[in-house]
Amino acid sequence: MSVRLAHIGIAVRSIVDARIFYEEVLGLKVEKIEEIASEGVRVALLPFPGGEIELLEALDPDTPVGRFVAKHGEGLHHISFDVPDVRKAILAGIEHGVETVGEAPRPGAEGREIAFFHPLFTHGVLIEVAGPKNDAPVSHVHEQD
DSSP: OOOEEEEEEEEESOHHHHHHIIIIISOOOOOEEEEEGGGTEEEEEEEETTEEEEEEEESSTTSHHHHHHHHHOSEEEEEEEEOSOHHHHHHHHHHTTOOEEEEEEEEOGGGEEEEEEOGGGTTTOOEEEEEEEOOSOOOOOOTTO
16 A cells, blocks of 8 residues: 655644744745534645645634643644555554544545544554545445445
8 A cells, every 4th residue: 555644733722823833933834724624623734845734723622623632732633644545544454453533434624535543553643544635425434344
């Protein structure tokens, strides 16, 4: 399976405040800001050669990112990898006893199909797999599929 870094997700209290460091100090530029209602976040994408930084701001404190920031503070939330087939990655994970977090697959930023693997099975890091942009509706993969 061909895999490459898609982005590093960083949970922040405010995209407006956080982007100053990435733009003014590192010289990156916000390419796009998007709200993902199903995830309860606003994301800012800052591309760099070989990947992106994804700043995640909770739309509500009672969302996964909102709870993460309340419990851990701002910081590394997840690492995302581009994969050619999210469903194949999910099934491979299931075959090896790796559990996903929430519905999988589900829609993510830029119309991509995504899934998250639980940190208990990935050595302490929340791992996201993201497929190519897909405008078709996303259905869910279950163990019995």
